[in-house]
Amino acid sequence: MSPRNNVYEQIGHNLRKIRQQMGFMQIDVAAAANLNRTYISRIENGKARITLSLLKRLVSGLEISSNELFAEDQNEASN
Numbered sequence: 001m002s003p004r005n006n007v008y009e010q011i012g013h014n015l016r017k018i019r020q021q022m023g024f025m026q027i028d029v030a031a032a033a034n035l036n037r038t039y040i041s042r043i044e045n046g047k048a049r050i051t052l053s054l055l056k057r058l059v060s061g062l063e064i065s066s067n068e069l070f071a072e073d074q075n076e077a078s079n
Helices: 007-022 026-033 037-044 052-062 066-070 074-078
Strands: none
Touching (some): 007 026, 026 052, 052 066
């Protein structure tokens, strides 16, 4: 994976990978985190400036580790 320009792009990239691995659509992630689907799209594209409280909702809703969203390489998330 190429280096991301910023942490928001990294989180978005990882969220998309996790979502796809889970077989979810953006609407599924939105429902799990009680967010709007278009906001999930903005997060995945690195356009949203996500807050800690929203990160918590994503992690809790998807039942994943926050490390999975911050990992620089998606393979690192399982380590």
